[in-house]
Amino acid sequence: MSKKILWINPVTTELYNQTFKEEYEKVKQSDTIVDVVSLKPAPGPIHLEYNCYEGMIMPELLETIYKAEKDGYDAAIIGCFYDPLIRAAREISKKMVITAPAEASLNLASTLGESISIIVGRDKWIPEMKENVHKYGCINKLASFKSVNLGVTDFQKDHAETEKRIKQAAREAMEIDGADVIILGCTMEFGFFNVIQRELEIPIIDASLAPFKYAEYLVEMKQKFNWSHSKRIGYQSPPDKEIHEWGLFKQKASL
Amino acid sequence: MSKKILWINPVTTELYNQTFKEEYEKVKQSDTIVDVVSLKPAPGPIHLEYNCYEGMIMPELLETIYKAEKDGYDAAIIGCFYDPLIRAAREISKKMVITAPAEASLNLASTLGESISIIVGRDKWIPEMKENVHKYGCINKLASFKSVNLGVTDFQKDHAETEKRIKQAAREAMEIDGADVIILGCTMEFGFFNVIQRELEIPIIDASLAPFKYAEYLVEMKQKFNWSHSKRIGYQSPPDKEIHEWGLFKQKASL
Amino acid sequence: MSKKILWINPVTTELYNQTFKEEYEKVKQSDTIVDVVSLKPAPGPIHLEYNCYEGMIMPELLETIYKAEKDGYDAAIIGCFYDPLIRAAREISKKMVITAPAEASLNLASTLGESISIIVGRDKWIPEMKENVHKYGCINKLASFKSVNLGVTDFQKDHAETEKRIKQAAREAMEIDGADVIILGCTMEFGFFNVIQRELEIPIIDASLAPFKYAEYLVEMKQKFNWSHSKRIGYQSPPDKEIHEWGLFKQKASL
Amino acid sequence: MSKKILWINPVTTELYNQTFKEEYEKVKQSDTIVDVVSLKPAPGPIHLEYNCYEGMIMPELLETIYKAEKDGYDAAIIGCFYDPLIRAAREISKKMVITAPAEASLNLASTLGESISIIVGRDKWIPEMKENVHKYGCINKLASFKSVNLGVTDFQKDHAETEKRIKQAAREAMEIDGADVIILGCTMEFGFFNVIQRELEIPIIDASLAPFKYAEYLVEMKQKFNWSHSKRIGYQSPPDKEIHEWGLFKQKASL
Amino acid sequence: MSKKILWINPVTTELYNQTFKEEYEKVKQSDTIVDVVSLKPAPGPIHLEYNCYEGMIMPELLETIYKAEKDGYDAAIIGCFYDPLIRAAREISKKMVITAPAEASLNLASTLGESISIIVGRDKWIPEMKENVHKYGCINKLASFKSVNLGVTDFQKDHAETEKRIKQAAREAMEIDGADVIILGCTMEFGFFNVIQRELEIPIIDASLAPFKYAEYLVEMKQKFNWSHSKRIGYQSPPDKEIHEWGLFKQKASL
Amino acid sequence: MSKKILWINPVTTELYNQTFKEEYEKVKQSDTIVDVVSLKPAPGPIHLEYNCYEGMIMPELLETIYKAEKDGYDAAIIGCFYDPLIRAAREISKKMVITAPAEASLNLASTLGESISIIVGRDKWIPEMKENVHKYGCINKLASFKSVNLGVTDFQKDHAETEKRIKQAAREAMEIDGADVIILGCTMEFGFFNVIQRELEIPIIDASLAPFKYAEYLVEMKQKFNWSHSKRIGYQSPPDKEIHEWGLFKQKASL
Known part of the structure; x- marks a missing residue:
């Protein structure tokens, strides 16, 4: 059973995407497929040192995660050590596991x-x-x-x-x-x-290698034991009705 | 010295703006000017029960705050009991005080x-x-x-x-x-x-009255003693250069 | 609605009462009436660096607070950064708010x-x-x-x-x-x-300005919303019967 | 080496002094001398359920402790489960150990x-x-x-x-x-x-037996190893000069 | 690179060793080799509900761990939810990772x-x-x-x-x-x-599956990044000289 | 009522037993009988700086404690500042009090x-x-x-x-x-x-005198008020049946 993992650099530069992908290819498990994306549109924050920059990229980040689940990823990693919006990402992921550095x-x-x-x-x-x-x-x-x-x-x-x-x-x-x-x-x-x-x-x-490997581990927990983020309280998903009525998350084309 | 206070309903409905404004008019200090706005564009979240809804309105919220400071408000209140993005709001406010429910x-x-x-x-x-x-x-x-x-x-x-x-x-x-x-x-x-x-x-x-009155109190602290959010560490403002290069916060017209 | 506030210097010197009053007059809200008193009788502690000095002035402090409520004050501030006896002061105040530095x-x-x-x-x-x-x-x-x-x-x-x-x-x-x-x-x-x-x-x-302004804020909360110290558990007032039988708090003449 | 211990009922009734003394006589170590006193003057609080009652008896309590050290007691116990004013008691005791229920x-x-x-x-x-x-x-x-x-x-x-x-x-x-x-x-x-x-x-x-026995234990620690309340920071004693100038603690006659 | 993992049932019964091994075979990664052992000699504790039972099996447990490292295991799991002696196990393991339920x-x-x-x-x-x-x-x-x-x-x-x-x-x-x-x-x-x-x-x-999979994850961290238990402070290994002089850990024959 | 107290040096050297005994004789209460033992067999750990050394002496330590209760000791002290296995010692002691440095x-x-x-x-x-x-x-x-x-x-x-x-x-x-x-x-x-x-x-x-004196104090609490370690939850004793079937604790001859 393969593990399809998406690393999201939550910034609007693709500068390090290739480097990250190459690093992950070297250390990944044999059955892992890894992709690295960053956000659009540029120009925009190329780092998130300020919480207000985090705020500005959040819709794009959520849309990327929402799209990732549709595209069949098993895990998404929010690639910033602030772990921005990890709760929201877990809410909108019904099948993917989510982690962060x-x-x-x-x-x-x-x-x-x-x-x-x-x-x-x-x-x-x-x-x-x-x-x-x-x-x-x-x-x-x-x-x-x-x-x-x-x-x-x-x-x-x-x-x-x-x-x-x-x-x-x-x-x-x-x-x-x-x-x-x-x-x-x-x-x-x-x-x-x-x-x-x-x-x-x-x-x-x-902090870039640890969460990638933790994601592989979590995916395996999901695949083998169906242990994944609890949907009972804090990671409960929003109702589809509201998502559709408000046009949330779905603007993104394929990654 | 007047206190110009903005209550932000961080949702895309104006349904309760008038009610809130009327309530605040009743309980405000005599020198307080209060406005109530909500976010655009509709349709969009009309509540923030889910963290992912918070995520989706964040740029609009930050733009509203950024604009509020330019428009001369002394305080802005993020009107949701999750206190969403209070750190970011304090970063981008150099003069305004920020509080939340x-x-x-x-x-x-x-x-x-x-x-x-x-x-x-x-x-x-x-x-x-x-x-x-x-x-x-x-x-x-x-x-x-x-x-x-x-x-x-x-x-x-x-x-x-x-x-x-x-x-x-x-x-x-x-x-x-x-x-x-x-x-x-x-x-x-x-x-x-x-x-x-x-x-x-x-x-x-x-939770709608308490933060409004706390905002008045904080504005008075600012006006009389210059006691306001410390800009030394966690509420440090981002460099104007980055804000301009990345086109952040400024898309909003006047409130 | 005026706010009548009493600052208590819980020491037996009047040396700074006038200075404090003048400072408060400068920064008070327009509808605030402020008085500053200290304790009697001198000689006695002119500072409270030692907890045993706090102990010695406590009856006089409580009597001053008890009297203040009778004299119609809306708030009393115990002017020492140890916040001495703040619980007791809240117990005996049925209408006044109490705060401390x-x-x-x-x-x-x-x-x-x-x-x-x-x-x-x-x-x-x-x-x-x-x-x-x-x-x-x-x-x-x-x-x-x-x-x-x-x-x-x-x-x-x-x-x-x-x-x-x-x-x-x-x-x-x-x-x-x-x-x-x-x-x-x-x-x-x-x-x-x-x-x-x-x-x-x-x-x-x-630490002398902050509690004075906080007292004004608390009085406003009391006057506008009847939000004041909860009398249900820890700030419950003692029975009048015991106060009278034991002759507590009432020895003080007018301030 | 005998241990002279004073139990203070910090209330203005002597009702239970004899009973307490009899209980302590039964369970004391052979070399312990125990006395039980309460406070004056009556009428006054006969219980301390309210923090404001604690406040009212504090000078009398401190004077009793101050006098106890002069009378050669090795330990004083403040006999109320709020442990009122234990810090102050330790400040004014240079030789006695102090504990409470x-x-x-x-x-x-x-x-x-x-x-x-x-x-x-x-x-x-x-x-x-x-x-x-x-x-x-x-x-x-x-x-x-x-x-x-x-x-x-x-x-x-x-x-x-x-x-x-x-x-x-x-x-x-x-x-x-x-x-x-x-x-x-x-x-x-x-x-x-x-x-x-x-x-x-x-x-x-x-809660009456435990602190009495703990006092005996602490006195033994003092007598055998000179382990007693540290006078370096929080239990530092006030200067004699101030005590005398302000006439503190010394009004009490012999117990 | 294979992962050789030892699950230790820290009790003196072999009753469930085969069952556990079969379970682990089903869920292990393809390159994992897993063994399950229990302790000797019987009769002895067949459960560790009491801390004193834990105490009694500790030398045998440590010897098993010490031996496991010599036998080339990459990880040992102490199979009891009290996580008994996890610090000691990490001290004596210079190469193995250690975890517990x-x-x-x-x-x-x-x-x-x-x-x-x-x-x-x-x-x-x-x-x-x-x-x-x-x-x-x-x-x-x-x-x-x-x-x-x-x-x-x-x-x-x-x-x-x-x-x-x-x-x-x-x-x-x-x-x-x-x-x-x-x-x-x-x-x-x-x-x-x-x-x-x-x-x-x-x-x-x-609690039997989770630590087994966590051990695989930790072994991978060790093999790929050399991230393993820090030997600097709390997990420092004892000197070989003392181990030898005191004849510790080495009595066990091959597993 | 005499107090029979056993200090256990949980190491396999008798080097300081005599010194400790002499020190305790000097500071003990008159009705206290004190013995000092260490563990067998030598060679073995002569210090417990490593948790793995603690592990190796635990059965011998428990047996010593088990034997001590049979020999009529009122208290046993586990003489190492890690307080090793204090829970286990309390489990197996039905009458003795246990403490540690x-x-x-x-x-x-x-x-x-x-x-x-x-x-x-x-x-x-x-x-x-x-x-x-x-x-x-x-x-x-x-x-x-x-x-x-x-x-x-x-x-x-x-x-x-x-x-x-x-x-x-x-x-x-x-x-x-x-x-x-x-x-x-x-x-x-x-x-x-x-x-x-x-x-x-x-x-x-x-750290050698304090626990000895604390043990005397605890024994007195036991003898006078029957206040001793609660056997209801965490210090519950194991069933005799298991102790006997598994041959636990009883190998030791008289101390």
Whole structure:
């Protein structure tokens, strides 16, 4: 039984879609089919550092998810460490599983270690992310947030500089804050976990790889045991009648 | 110094705008100017019981807020008890104060009593609202959520029935769950607090009146002491450059 | 409808009563009548840094509150950041609203920011105040307490020195502890918020102004909606019979 | 080394002093000397169900404690389950240890069981007591408060009725709320623990006996290891200079 | 790359080893090799309802784990919902990943729903399991524990009766306690999840299947990204020198 | 009524048994009989820094406790600051009370101060101990863990060095972390509390003395009021039938 997974970069640039797809092809299970899309129309937010940018791309994000279910995907991943609109995505998905970077990374980190630090780009991100650390039950295991003073779009500009900053922040998290596991708290921090992990010798979790693999795991749970998001209370789906009358979610053509 | 306040019904119906405005005119401070708007375009969500409906109206909501600041409002209120996108609204408001029903009602309730129950329409609403009860620091004071099994659009259909159900739920909250203060957890539960309060003899907080008055209070804090939302971390504003390049928030004509 | 508000300096010196009254006259709403009293008899505590001093002035404080209600005040404010005996004050007030600096300042701070630091005079004060931060639901938002090593009666001695110390503490709270809003945790720290706020550009909340304005807000809630302290459980009033038999509260002459 | 312990009934009736003393004589260690006093002057509160009654007796209570240290007592117990003014008492005691019923009973209960219910007289008492359950770190172990609808002065009126009500409440706590240990949350509930304990076969902790024995234990810790209340931060003593200038604590003649 | 997984029934009966192995063969990934063992010597505990039984089998459990790593297993699962000695197992495993039913089931449940109930055999189990619900960060999502009044060895005796009781408890958890996801809190509750899930239409998580699949997932994380238990602090391995000098873990022959 | 108390050094060395016994003889109550034993067989763990060492000595520990009850002890103390297997020990003790260093020290510390630091040997110990700080309700009072970088067996090697390190750590805990009470978090840190306490002038709690005295206190509670561990839920004893059939606990000869 194949697993058809859609990674959504919830921004209006396709710049990294190909790179992400290639990375996922390397690490996917043999029966997984993976696609990577971003949102339209450009110009629009190419990062979501501000909650108001999240707000602006939400209809497009939801339409992408709604369309993905129709197109037969088994899972969709909302590719931003704020996990934007994960509840809404689960509401409109009757068959797909939905996950996102913070949920997946924190669940994994709390199995691998007991004191978690999250490396972010800017202090600005911390309060919203901290709400998620609470929500996902990891606040007692949070050692620290560490900011490297880079924007989302800076991480991939000067790889040596980015690596140096992340490594330094991770080392301080480990040595001063007592972290025994590190999460790179932005999907754009991809490409660095491995070299830092080898040097620091503690798990460094990549926020683009972790949710992709967690999605595969969740799809397998769905396929084998029919364990999927509960539709009883908080993830209940809206009535089709309202969706149709209000013309919601359906404007998108095929992905 | 006048206070110009905008109540936003974040739905695509104007059905209750006039009623709300009239209510606010009755209870406002003398120097307050109040307007009530809803969102466009119809057809679209006329309630936000589902998080995915919240998602769909978010750009319009943000544009309304962005426009409100330009139009000289001192405060904007996001008129839904989920307090949708309150962080985003505070980011894009450099001068306006922003509040919403759950924040205002919970702050007031925790000054008036010590054990709070929230009367909701459906169980579906509880998990998202509970996240806010956590966020606003009231989880230790939460006695219960009570559901009356009515949708947002049902509350004003049969006033006798609605009153009966809310009163019954409030009484159980008081007598069984030990609540000493009640919040009516939907702005559409307006019109009932007074009669129930007189009967049960505990504060029954109306979720459309409380945030309106809290907004007046916050505007006064801003005008007299320049105490307003901190722009240092979580409510930092996005750079104008990005807003302009991506064409955000500005599509709306005058309110 | 006028609002008659009594600020109680719960100490046996009248030294700052006039200053406070003048400050409140400047910032009050037009329909507010404000009085400031302190306690008798002198000599007695002129500050409440120690919980045992709080204990010693409590009967006089309660009598003042009891008398205030008879004299027609709409609100009484217990003017010490420990919020001493706020429950007792609410018990004996059947019509007045009661508030105090920590409650008012923390409620406001948690609307304005997400990470709160409190500037105190001495470390001694912290444990008792921390109990209140818990009680008022703000412990998850507490960035730090910072002590400036000054007693209550020192704050107004050398204004330049006090300002320097508070500013330095506030700056460290902001830059090191990550605070985005500051509370000056003693009513005697009055007179400094404005200059520090302009320099640090985050809200600096004054603990004598915040509760005064919160009292006006609460009185308006009472007058317009009859929303006042719940008398059902924890703020229940004692039976008049016992008050009379035991001769409680009534020894005081007119204020 | 003898242990001189003072139990303070913080009320203005001597009605139960002799009974308490006789009970303590039966269960004390051989080297313990125990005295029981109440407060003056009568008429005054003969129970402290209301926080405002607590407020009224506080100076007398503090003076009694201050005098007790001068009279050479090794421990003083504030005999009310609200643990009124325990911080103040520790401030003014430089040599004595101070404890109170809630602290002692909760510490013991959390060693004996894992799920604690507290039997109170009226719902009114619960919010103030719950603040103490938080403070003493037992909130996660709290199964329930159960009210028997009796005032403090009712418990000893009709022993059969009181026993019946407490037993019924304790049984419900055990069978419905899952308690495995019960605290009788008022010192006036004395005389009942034993018979109910034998019947229910779980520990029923008496709030007058538990703190007396805990005081003996604490005195021994002081005498043998000099482990006593830390004077570094929250229990710091006020300066003698202020005490003398303001004439505090010293009005009391010998006990 | 194959995944060699060992399920350890930490009891001294082999009664269900074959059944478990057959179940795992049905649901495993194609490249997984699974073995099921129990402990020696019999007679000994055939269930671990009591913590003292857990204590008695711990050396044998650790030896089994120590041996498993030498035998080339990639993961070991401690097959009891108390997750006994999971820290110790992670200490002595330098290459293997370790998981257990409560960790795996709670992580999954908190992704699938927001309000979790756990169906246990007896009330006796609850306090120890509740400590784990805390540890795994799910206490805020815990709706209830429900006991069906069956011992571990009773679950498989009368399938119709067991199914009836579990279904009834799950239904009450859902309808009364508000659970939207259920965990069957004992590995011996196997065989029932599917039929109950179909009827109640919320996820019913089987505590023997969930950790097996979570182990496969964790092994994949280890194999592909070298993300495994952090050895820096709490899961640090003991020095080989001590293991050898004290003759620890090595008594076991091949599995 | 005499109190027969057994201190168990849960390690396979008798090296400090005599020293401990002598210390307890000095500080015991006159009617207390104290014995100190360690475990067999040697060679085996002589410290329990690793949870896997705890696991290996558990049967021997339980057998020692089981035997102790038969031998008429009134209390047994599990002499390791991890409080290993305290639940199991309470299960198998029908008459004895059981305590351990972390429980006893934390209960005492939270009565003596409000901000607790724990001096440990290595960072490795912290996560497991922190779970206990949570369990015992002291997490809100925890100022810090401080590690002195010494193993359990190092503390008594070079007394001057150990004293220097502990004193330095305690001083930092007090001055930087704000602790007002210190716990020496290992029974092998004995012999240092007094000199450090005199110098720092805050309570320094010794983890071998505190539980011994707490055991005396608990025995007295048992003897005078029959207040002992509740057998209703979590500390329920296993059925004798299973103990006998499985040959548990009884292999030990007399102590």
